[in-house]
């Protein structure tokens with residue numbers, strides 16, 4: 219049985235260890251057992267699963283994960299939390315705590331060593347200051363992943379799941395949708411955390427595709443074009459790509475590609491679907 223997850227049990231641990239929250243690490247600990255149970259349920263973990271948790275804090279969600287998964291590896295950056303985790307997780311023999319910055323950890327190697335390279339499930343109440351680098355790092359490094367179930371700032375969840383023509387649509391939406399199917403699962407109020415964050419939170423599940431829904435000859439080029447198109451949001455796609463430092467396409471070439479695709483010369487990046495970015499990338503790839 220999980221012993222953590224309420225305000226009372228959290229305060230007890232914080233007092234016992236004289237722990238002070240570090241704002242720079244995005245520390246907002248969950249103190250609502252219903253939310254913890256829901257996250258565990260929607261993550262779909264079973265006793266067959268190897269789970270990677272990012273930022274276990276004092277080990278609250280880790281306890282729920284340990285009870286439902288075969289094995290949990292929890293990566294925590296804050297040194298002050300390591301002895302606390304040794305205490306709160308002492309009754310679980312299927313949890314390993316790794317004291318590391320998740321952005322510096324070789325996750326592929328970890329998954330290779332600990333799960334024989336088979337796909338893992340990621341579950342986390344993420345530190346919001348590095349949500350995008352964590353998600354992009356996981357997706358782009360081609361770590362074998364089945365799903366990523368994460369608590370993120372509400373606005374970021376919105377950006378991950380929208381399509382063309384909306385204000386939230388951008389490079390993050392396209393990257394997430396290239397690698398996974400995003401589904402919003404739970405809305406979480408600030409009162410469910412200690413301390414309370416100044417923003418609303420959402421649990422989103424990304425179910426990773428076995429094969430991307432579109433095929434581009436050169437994936438890297440496609441993402442470079444996507445980033446360039448959204449770098450200068452109010453500019454046309456032709457100007458965005460033409461002005462990008464890391465790309466060397468003439469505006470005339472981009473215009474000709476758009477014409478072949480039946481798109482107007484003044485089209486903006488936010489109007490193109492993932493499929494259209496893949497086609498654009500294939501036209502321009504022929505010129506590289």
Ligand code: SAM
Nearest residue numbers: 243246247248273274275294295319320343345
């Ligand atoms: N999982 C706990 C919970 O739900 O109560 C804590 C979640 S809290 C939002 C984010 C956690 O991520 C904190 O424990 C913080 O110290 C940790 N963290 C922040 N930056 C990190 C990084 N770069 N690598 C690993 N952990 C990090």
